[in-house]
Amino acid sequence: MESNKDKEKEHVLSKRLNKIIQARIENDEETINAFKQLSTFYTENSLQARRNLRSQIEKRSLSINKQILSSFLEVKNSFDCIYNDIADMSKSIQDMESRLQNTKTQTKQLLQQTSILQNERDKNVKQQKIVNALLEKYQLSPDYFSILQGGKEQLITPEIFSVIDRVQEIHNDCKVLMQSGLQTLALDIMEQMTLYQEAALERLYRWTQNHCRNIDNTDLTDLITQAMLRLQERPVLFNYVIDEYCICRRSKITDDFINALTRGGPSGNPAPIEMRAHDSQIYITDMLVWLNKATAAEKQNLCTLLKLCTKNDLNETIANSLAVICEGVCQPLKMRVEKIISVPSQASVLYSIVNLLRYYKKCICKIVNRGLIQETLQQLQDNSEKAFLTTLQTQVDSKLVRVEAPPRDLSPTSAVTNLLAVLRDILSTANMSEGRETDMVKIAQTVMVPLLRAVNEQAARLPPTDMAVYMLNCMYEMYTCLSLYEFMDERLERLEAQSDAQIDTLTSEQASSLVANLNLGPIYTILQDQSHGALSEVPGMEPSNLRNFLEKMDYLASHPDGALLQQIHLLTSSKHKKSVQKRSFDVLLAIYKQLYQAVLDPVNKYENPHVIFHKTPDELEKIFS
Amino acid sequence: MSAGPYNYSYIFKYIIIGDMGVGKSCLLHQFTEKKFMADCPHTIGVEFGTRIIEVSGQKIKLQIWDTAGQERFRAVTRSYYRGAAGALMVYDITRRSTYNHLSSWLTDTRNLTNPSTVIFLIGNKCDLEGQRDVTYEEASKFAEENGLMFVEASAKTGDNVEEAFLETAKKIYQSIQDGRLDLNAAESGVQHKPSQPGRNPLSNDQQANKDNCAC
Numbered sequence: 001m002e003s004n005k006d007k008e009k010e011h012v013l014s015k016r017l018n019k020i021i022q023a024r025i026e027n028d029e030e031t032i033n034a035f036k037q038l039s040t041f042y043t044e045n046s047l048q049a050r051r052n053l054r055s056q057i058e059k060r061s062l063s064i065n066k067q068i069l070s071s072f073l074e075v076k077n078s079f080d081c082i083y084n085d086i087a088d089m090s091k092s093i094q095d096m097e098s099r100l101q102n103t104k105t106q107t108k109q110l111l112q113q114t115s116i117l118q119n120e121r122d123k124n125v126k127q128q129k130i131v132n133a134l135l136e137k138y139q140l141s142p143d144y145f146s147i148l149q150g151g152k153e154q155l156i157t158p159e160i161f162s163v164i165d166r167v168q169e170i171h172n173d174c175k176v177l178m179q180s181g182l183q184t185l186a187l188d189i190m191e192q193m194t195l196y197q198e199a200a201l202e203r204l205y206r207w208t209q210n211h212c213r214n215i216d217n218t219d220l221t222d223l224i225t226q227a228m229l230r231l232q233e234r235p236v237l238f239n240y241v242i243d244e245y246c247i248c249r250r251s252k253i254t255d256d257f258i259n260a261l262t263r264g265g266p267s268g269n270p271a272p273i274e275m276r277a278h279d280s281q282i283y284i285t286d287m288l289v290w291l292n293k294a295t296a297a298e299k300q301n302l303c304t305l306l307k308l309c310t311k312n313d314l315n316e317t318i319a320n321s322l323a324v325i326c327e328g329v330c331q332p333l334k335m336r337v338e339k340i341i342s343v344p345s346q347a348s349v350l351y352s353i354v355n356l357l358r359y360y361k362k363c364i365c366k367i368v369n370r371g372l373i374q375e376t377l378q379q380l381q382d383n384s385e386k387a388f389l390t391t392l393q394t395q396v397d398s399k400l401v402r403v404e405a406p407p408r409d410l411s412p413t414s415a416v417t418n419l420l421a422v423l424r425d426i427l428s429t430a431n432m433s434e435g436r437e438t439d440m441v442k443i444a445q446t447v448m449v450p451l452l453r454a455v456n457e458q459a460a461r462l463p464p465t466d467m468a469v470y471m472l473n474c475m476y477e478m479y480t481c482l483s484l485y486e487f488m489d490e491r492l493e494r495l496e497a498q499s500d501a502q503i504d505t506l507t508s509e510q511a512s513s514l515v516a517n518l519n520l521g522p523i524y525t526i527l528q529d530q531s532h533g534a535l536s537e538v539p540g541m542e543p544s545n546l547r548n549f550l551e552k553m554d555y556l557a558s559h560p561d562g563a564l565l566q567q568i569h570l571l572t573s574s575k576h577k578k579s580v581q582k583r584s585f586d587v588l589l590a591i592y593k594q595l596y597q598a599v600l601d602p603v604n605k606y607e608n609p610h611v612i613f614h615k616t617p618d619e620l621e622k623i624f625s
Numbered sequence: 626m627s628a629g630p631y632n633y634s635y636i637f638k639y640i641i642i643g644d645m646g647v648g649k650s651c652l653l654h655q656f657t658e659k660k661f662m663a664d665c666p667h668t669i670g671v672e673f674g675t676r677i678i679e680v681s682g683q684k685i686k687l688q689i690w691d692t693a694g695q696e697r698f699r700a701v702t703r704s705y706y707r708g709a710a711g712a713l714m715v716y717d718i719t720r721r722s723t724y725n726h727l728s729s730w731l732t733d734t735r736n737l738t739n740p741s742t743v744i745f746l747i748g749n750k751c752d753l754e755g756q757r758d759v760t761y762e763e764a765s766k767f768a769e770e771n772g773l774m775f776v777e778a779s780a781k782t783g784d785n786v787e788e789a790f791l792e793t794a795k796k797i798y799q800s801i802q803d804g805r806l807d808l809n810a811a812e813s814g815v816q817h818k819p820s821q822p823g824r825n826p827l828s829n830d831q832q833a834n835k836d837n838c839a840c
Binding site for chain 1: 638670671673675690693700701703705707708
């Protein structure tokens with residue numbers, strides 16, 4: 001090997017030498033370096049040196065290699081060290097890596113969970129918001145709720161009404177829920193609200209029922225009226241409250257009435273109404289005035305109680321309630337008024353009572369138009385009217401119980417004038433009362449019918465002339481009395497017709513008497529008889545006889561009053577008297593005229609007919625009229 | 626003389642006469658009130674009733690005097706004959722005595738009324754057929770002989786009551802139309818009412834009737 005190496009070295013050298021020779025050494029840096037290196041140990045150019053060169057170089061190369069080897073060993077060791085370290089590192093890294101991997105897998109789950117949780121949380125937050133909003137919108141706030149429940153004292157405060165409104169509002173809002181498809185929820189809420197509402201109304205109802213009687217307490221008025229407004233939605237509760245109210249007020253007004261009657265106001269001012277029970281008119285007036293005031297006050301209270309209510313039949317409710325409230329006072333009132341009516345008294349007093357009852361019935365019935373009070377007042381009015389007419393009847397009958405003979409002057413008897421005075425008295429009162437027409441007709445009927453009968457009875461016992469005069473005088477008195485008033489036309493017509501009949505009778509009597517006095521009977525009969533010849537030749541129609549008649553006629557003409565029947569002068573009415581006189585004289589005139597014409601008629605053969613008659617019928621008529 | 630709501634052209638005066646208890650007042654009541662009055666008291670003197678009827682389109686007010694049948698009131702009732710345009714003479718078909726007195730009633734009527742007075746004979750209580758005491762034929766003959774109108778009526782059932790009053794009115798109205806009845810005579814029992822009757826004074830300007838002297 002050595003030899004190879006040497007050969008090689010030689011070869012390399014030779015090559016290098018060739019190269020050095022061939023090449024330009026100065027440009028070959030490697031060669032330069034090799035030379036420089038060579039120069040360090042080849043210091044002398046000796047054979048030895050030249051022989052040794054080779055080994056020297058080899059030696060040198062060997063040492064260098066040895067040096068390199070040892071250096072490399074060092075390096076190798078270092079590297080081994082490094083290698084181990086790195087391996088360690090790698091191992092721990094691997095370890096770490098696997099741990100990391102592990103953790104990584106574990107963390108992933110966690111992350112997933114977290115994100116799920118986070119999502120859920122978000123959702124929940126959102127839901128919470130919704131629920132809160134929902135609660136706020138569809139549930140009562142705790143404040144409201146506690147108001148709704150009320151404290152231990154169960155006091156009602158005005159706030160409860162806003163709560164009730166709120167409940168109602170929620171109830172109404174449920175429609176929105178319904179529309180958005182949440183039927184079940186909506187229905188649940190609605191049910192709940194309904195329950196709340198019922199509970200609230202129930203509380204309101206209990207409270208109102210307890211307090212309604214104090215409607216006149218101004219502190220409570222607002223609350224009570226509000227409460228009534230709410231309660232009207234529940235007719236049953238509403239009616240219970242009204243019933244309770246009516247019962248309370250009824251007993252109160254009854255107590256008050258009894259107190260006003262028996263005890264009077266505080267410390268006896270005003271005095272108790274019964275203090276003046278001896279004066280029936282004042283007594284009844286006081287009672288009725290009290291009632292009128294009380295009913296008006298009750299109506300006002302009721303109206304206050306229900307002023308906010310808007311029910312359709314509110315007026316009906318008020319009217320019915322008032323009727324119930326006033327029921328209690330009916331009995332005491334009825335007892336007292338009936339007692340007064342039943343005590344015998346003057347018809348005129350009773351009539352004022354009738355009018356009082358009528359007037360106040362009208363006033364009170366304007367306020368309470370139904371129920372017991374209306375019936376009672378009606379009954380009292382009817383009873384008093386009946387009592388009045390019965391009393392009047394009795395009064396009339398007692399005056400007429402004896403058929404008095406008419407006085408000599410044929411003027412109405414005292415009973416007649418007396419009764420007419422009573423009638424005038426009552427009619428004057430009736431004239432100012434209400435419904436006076438029926439009243440006046442009835443009163444006139446009650447007095448006039450028995451009166452006329454009595455007059456007829458009296459007159460029936462008299463001779464015809466006296467009868468006619470007496471009847472005329474009575475009827476004239478009645479006519480004068482009745483003609484002062486309205487609605488008496490029927491009666492007046494009747495009296496007038498009756499008077500006419502009597503005037504006819506009197507006229508006939510008077511005419512007969514005149515004819516008899518003047519001895520005109522035979523003359524008239526002859527005049528009517530057409531069968532005879534000339535009148536002057538008929539016995540009794542001689543001019544002397546006629547002259548006799550005409551003298552009497554002249555006397556009559558100068559003293560017309562003297563010719564009248566004595567009874568005619570007793571006629572009260574000068575009109576009647578004149579009428580009888582005129583009509584009977586007319587009869588006479590008619591005969592006179594007939595006679596006059598007959599005498600003037602040549603057929604009857606009177607001589608100087610104009611001498612026989614001093615007066616023409618026309619002249620005579622003028623005298624008579 | 627009435628300020629009532631009715632306008633009427635005439636007033637006819639009627640009298641109802643006849644024995645006591647024949648039902649004169651009941652007839653009047655039936656006619657004016659259309660009701661039967663069961664317990665009718667005896668009439669004292671005269672009673673009075675009115676009703677407005679219509680004859681040939683004319684409104685007529687009937688002024689009816691219901692007289693007492695009792696003898697003691699004869700003097701009082703006689704006064705009312707004079708002004709009557711119609712006289713309803715009533716008897717009771719179940720009591721012959723009331724029928725027998727008719728001639729005296731008729732004489733009274735003829736004497737006290739004027740010739741044109743319409744006299745109507747009424748046999749009342751014709752509902753009591755079982756107790757009949759006067760036959761229809763007999764009364765009918767009597768009426769015919771005396772020139773009276775005649776009907777049997779019942780105040781209880783109202784049968785023929787209306788007819789009796791209305792027929793009388795028709796006859797009177799006929800007399801007026803014929804001119805047989807002098808409207809101006811006080812005794813005619815008819816008054817003409819121009820449009821609205823006012824309240825007349827007590828004694829109106831009636832003219833005396835010459836026939837008065839017949840007494």
